[in-house]
Amino acid sequence: MEILLERPPRGKKVNVVLIADRGRGKSAIIGLALAALAHRLRKAKGRARFAVTAMNPSNVSTLMEFVIKGLRALNYDVDVSRWGDHVVSVKVGISIFIDYIRPYDMLSEEGRDIVVVDEAAMIPLPVLYGIHERFGRVIYASTIHGYEGAGRGFSLRFLKYLREDKNTKVIEYELKEPIRYAPNDPVEQWLFDTLLLDAEPAKITDEDLEPINKHEFNYLVPDLKEFFLSDEDRLRQFFGIYVQAHYRNEPDDLGMMMDAPHHFVRALTLSNGKIVVSVELAEEGGISDDLIDMVVRGLKLPGNIIPDRLIKYWGLTDFAKLKGWRIIRIATHPELQDKGLGTEMLRRIEEEARERSIDWVGVGFGVNAKLLNFWIKNGYMPVHISPERNPISGEYSVLLVKPISEKARDAAVYANKEFRLRLLNSLQGPFHDMEPDVVRMLLTDWGQALDPGYSPRLTEAQVRRLVAYSWGPMTYENTADAITELVKTYYLRKGLDNIVLPQFYEETLICKVLQARPWREAAKVLGVRKSTLMLMLREIVKALIQYYVKYVEIPEFMISVTKSQRRGK
Numbered sequence: 005m006e007i008l009l010e011r012p013p014r015g016k017k018v019n020v021v022l023i024a025d026r027g028r029g030k031s032a033i034i035g036l037a038l039a040a041l042a043h044r045l046r047k048a049k050g051r052a053r054f055a056v057t058a059m060n061p062s063n064v065s066t067l068m069e070f071v072i073k074g075l076r077a078l079n080y081d082v083d084v085s086r087w088g089d090h091v092v093s094v095k096v097g098i099s100i101f102i103d104y105i106r107p108y109d110m111l112s113e114e115g116r117d118i119v120v121v122d123e124a125a126m127i128p129l130p131v132l133y134g135i136h137e138r139f140g141r142v143i144y145a146s147t148i149h150g151y152e153g154a155g156r157g158f159s160l161r162f163l164k165y166l167r168e169d170k171n172t173k174v175i176e177y178e179l180k181e182p183i184r185y186a187p188n189d190p191v192e193q194w195l196f197d198t199l200l201l202d203a204e205p206a207k208i209t210d211e212d213l214e215p216i217n218k219h220e221f222n223y224l225v226p227d228l229k230e231f232f233l234s235d236e237d238r239l240r241q242f243f244g245i246y247v248q249a250h251y252r253n254e255p256d257d258l259g260m261m262m263d264a265p266h267h268f269v270r271a272l273t274l275s276n277g278k279i280v281v282s283v284e285l286a287e288e289g290g291i292s293d294d295l296i297d298m299v300v301r302g303l304k305l306p307g308n309i310i311p312d313r314l315i316k317y318w319g320l321t322d323f324a325k326l327k328g329w330r331i332i333r334i335a336t337h338p339e340l341q342d343k344g345l346g347t348e349m350l351r352r353i354e355e356e357a358r359e360r361s362i363d364w365v366g367v368g369f370g371v372n373a374k375l376l377n378f379w380i381k382n383g384y385m386p387v388h389i390s391p392e393r394n395p396i397s398g399e400y401s402v403l404l405v406k407p408i409s410e411k412a413r414d415a416a417v418y419a420n421k422e423f424r425l426r427l428l429n430s431l432q433g434p435f436h437d438m439e440p441d442v443v444r445m446l447l448t449d450w451g452q453a454l455d456p457g458y459s460p461r462l463t464e465a466q467v468r469r470l471v472a473y474s475w476g477p478m479t480y481e482n483t484a485d486a487i488t489e490l491v492k493t494y495y496l497r498k499g500l501d502n503i504v505l506p507q508f509y510e511e512t513l514i515c516k517v518l519q520a521r522p523w524r525e526a527a528k529v530l531g532v533r534k535s536t537l538m539l540m541l542r543e544i545v546k547a548l549i550q551y552y553v554k555y556v557e558i559p560e561f562m563i564s565v566t567k568s569q570r571r572g573k
Contacts, residue, residue: 007175008118008141009044017136017172020143021163026201027184027192030145031066034120037143038067039074042100045117054102057110057135058122059396061090064104067122068094071102107131108398111138123147124162128397130372132162136172200258203244206278208339215274216340223352224271224279231269232262241279242271249335260284266307267332270356272349280340281349284333289363291324299324310366310403313388314415318422323415326363328405329353334367350382354408363412370399373441379404386446387419389427391434400438402446417452425454428495431518440511440519440529447514449499456500460493460552462486467553474546480538484517490548491517503551509544516541 012018024030038054045052058064068091075082075096085093092104105113107127111134113119121127121135124144135142144163166174185192196202208216215221232239243258261269261284272281288308291299296315299305305312311324331353336345350365357365367384369375380386384404393400407413424447427435431443462470466486472478473487480487491513494503505513508530516526516537527534 006044007173008041008143009048011117012140012173015171017140017142017169019136019141019166019172019174021166021174021176022143022145022179023177024147024179025182026147027182028179029183030147030179031064031122032070032183033179034122034143034145035067035070035072036074038071038102038118038120039078041118042075042096042102043078043080046096046099050099052100052118053116054118054120055105055110055113055116056102056120056122057105057107057127059107059126061087061092061104063123063126065090067120068092068102068104075100106396107135108393108395110135111398113138117141118143121145128370128372128399129161131398133165136166136169200240200243200247203240203247205244205248205337205339206241206280208278208280208337212274212276212278216280216343216345219344219348220275221280221345221348221352222273222275223356224273225356226269226271228262228268232258238277238279242269242282245279245282245335245337246333248338270349270353272345272352280337281345282333282335283331283349283353285353286330286332287327288330288366289324289327296321296324309368310364310387310405313403314419317388318419320415320419323412323419326409326412326415327361328364328366328412329357329362331365331367346378347382354406357408361409363409364405364407364416366403366405368401368403370394370397371402371442371446372399373439373445376402376442376445380445380448382406385416385420385450386448387416387423389423389435389446391430400435400442417450420450421452421454424449424495428454428492428518431514432520436519436521438519440515441507443514443518444507444510447495447498451499453497453500455496458493458496460489462489462553467549470545470549470553474542474549480541484520487545488517490545490552493552494548501551503547505544505547509540512537512540512544 007018008020022030022034038056042052042054056064056067071094072082072084072091075094080096080100083095084091085095087104090104094100094102107121108131110119111131116139118141119135119139120143121132122145124132124146163174163176166172181187182189182192226235231242246257260267266287268285268287270283270285271279273279286307289311291305291308291311295303295305299312299315300321308324310328310330314320314323334346334349336343336349354365356362365384366387367379371389384406386402387405388403390401405412405416405419407416427443427446431438435443466489469478469483470486470490473480473483494501494505494513512526512530515521515529516523519526521529523534523537527537530537532540
């Protein structure tokens with residue numbers, strides 16, 4: 005790890021990747037290495053500032069324990085800060101600082117010599133990409149087989165990205181010899197077998213690709229007792245898909261799927277029995293009037309996430325009486341991504357739900373653009389979003405519902421309209437930093453305008469300023485009030501009017517106008533130059549004026565000035 009002592013040249017990065025099965029001493033090694041690196045950096049530069057991040061402080065307990073042991077072995081007096089039972093900061097005077105920082109908070113950290121990302125497979129990929137972009141010297145550690153997540157899923161995605169980055173030197177190590185067990189210890193093997201820690205998806209052959217491309221699948225509704233106790237090969241295939249799908253697996257996952265009330269599993273298989281999509285579902289709804297009254301008064305209903313939110317936020321007490329299925333997990337075989345298997349699986353689930361008189365199917369997840377796009381294109385309507393980012397993952401949690409029955413459709417459409425109205429009016433508040441492409445998809449109109457009778461509430465003076473901004477010399481800052489009203493009109497009437505802006509134009513309006521981001525920040529988020537953004541926004545506003553403000557007269561001198569500017573005069 006001595007390569008980490010020297011700061012890499014400008015624009016270059018050094019990353020060390022350490023992977024291992026459980027019980028190989030990964031955390032202990034990193035802890036001791038950090039102590040030695042801190043000692044060397046302090047002697048060379050007078051100070052060492054490190055950050056350690058993981059999903060929870062408990063994930064770095066062993067690492068911090070060995071940091072302390074290493075520093076004390078080097079004769080340092082160590083100050084320790086704790087959060088509950090867990091060490092979150094190790095300090096030596098004013099020269100050595102090693103702090104636990106939550107993953108999302110790392111994206112705003114500065115001045116760290118070295119960053120350690122422990123149990124990296126647990127951390128959302130956007131956060132990992134952000135850490136890579138922000139810091140030049142990073143150690144990534146990941147468990148291959150364990151509850152912490154899928155080390156191989158981590159390598160299939162993020163590690164591949166690191167290896168392909170020409171400006172990053174990647175040094176990889178894998179620890180194989182156990183220190184917690186003897187080599188080939190039967191206890192370790194028993195743990196792997198019992199908890200499926202080394203489960204693998206089915207091997208896909210060339211012969212399998214033909215039926216896959218033709219979408220020739222069987223929809224598996226397993227008998228739980230037989231599936232979990234007598235069909236180990238397919239059970240390992242089923243769970244192996246989760247292991248490689250970047251899911252954070254918990255020790256009790258199998259138990260939950262086997263016998264937790266209202267939990268059940270489904271799968272998509274080939275004719276030869278190979279599982280290609282795995283799904284875990286939970287039954288929600290069907291709540292009695294007495295319980296609904298208690299929810300209205302503040303009771304939190306465990307296991308009824310979607311009905312609970314729709315009662316509390318939108319007052320939809322009748323929705324809680326309807327029966328629904330919430331998709332807890334859905335994962336496609338890692339070799340078969342982007343072939344439409346997930347969409348096919350949803351179609352089969354919805355067919356079964358319709359046959360069983362289930363009213364709705366829903367889902368909840370930490371939102372990002374790719375995942376949201378999958379659900380939106382499959383007809384799932386957003387009905388709730390958390391007002392704050394998760395402090396660990398940095399994601400907003402969103403709930404979506406696809407109605408099956410007419411009763412559920414009425415409730416879902418109402419909830420979605422209220423959801424969009426709340427989001428539209430909160431973009432300068434709690435959602436000021438939400439990704440514009442995510443906002444755009446969340447504001448999908450589903451053919452239902454928020455306010456069909458709305459017309460832009462613009463005074464004559466505001467219209468004059470809009471014209472002067474679009475065709476003349478007036479600045480955005482002097483016209484922001486009128487532009488905001490025009491953009492709100494577009495979204496309040498969206499789904500009714502014939503004007504439909506391209507996706508990037510909508511993201512521009514969201515980022516600069518509705519979220520009120522500064523020019524430089526908005527340009528960076530949108531990936532364009534500031535000057536390009538300024539010119540583009542004028543053109544978009546011009547189109548909105550011509551559609552929404554009838555009989556607007558454009559003074560001839562403004563038109564001629566604009567033409568001259570375009571010719572570069």
